[in-house]
Amino acid sequence: MTKFGRYPDKDVVDLACDASLDAMNDAGATIHDMNVMAVGSQFEMFTLGQRIQKQIGQTGIPVYNVSNACATGASAVRTVVMAIKAGEADMGPPSAPSRWARPACWARPARRATRSTCTSRTAATAR
Numbered sequence: 001m002t003k004f005g006r007y008p009d010k011d012v013v014d015l016a017c018d019a020s021l022d023a024m025n026d027a028g029a030t031i032h033d034m035n036v037m038a039v040g041s042q043f044e045m046f047t048l049g050q051r052i053q054k055q056i057g058q059t060g061i062p063v064y065n066v067s068n069a070c071a072t073g074a075s076a077v078r079t080v081v082m083a084i085k086a087g088e089a090d091m092g093p094p095s096a097p098s099r100w101a102r103p104a105c106w107a108r109p110a111r112r113a114t115r116s117t118c119t120s121r122t123a124a125t126a127r
């Protein structure tokens with residue numbers, strides 16, 4: 001499992017490849033044992049799966065890119081499970097990588113307003 005943290009030297013494809021290859025290693029499988037792949041992403045939903053597939057060295061299997069708001073990861077898992085249940089695949093890595101950039105508004109943390117400050121501003125505005 002990829003340790004939670006900041007990885008400024010890796011993009012979302014690198015993070016997903018590391019996680020997928022580590023999971024396969026834990027299972028005693030290789031990428032050549034995979035018959036299907038599902039990748040969920042809210043922000044890079046069109047070709048992320050194909051880019052991950054290319055980087056980890058697997059070609060020739062179906063790759064499904066899914067997006068389903070807060071259930072994107074679960075939808076990626078379900079896609080692989082349904083392919084296995086349908087007999088189309090024996091094994092496949094689901095993945096739902098995310099790489100959150102720090103928004104510009106977080107560049108410098110603003111001083112937190114205290115409750116009394118907020119209350120007095122609200123009261124002054126209401127007058």
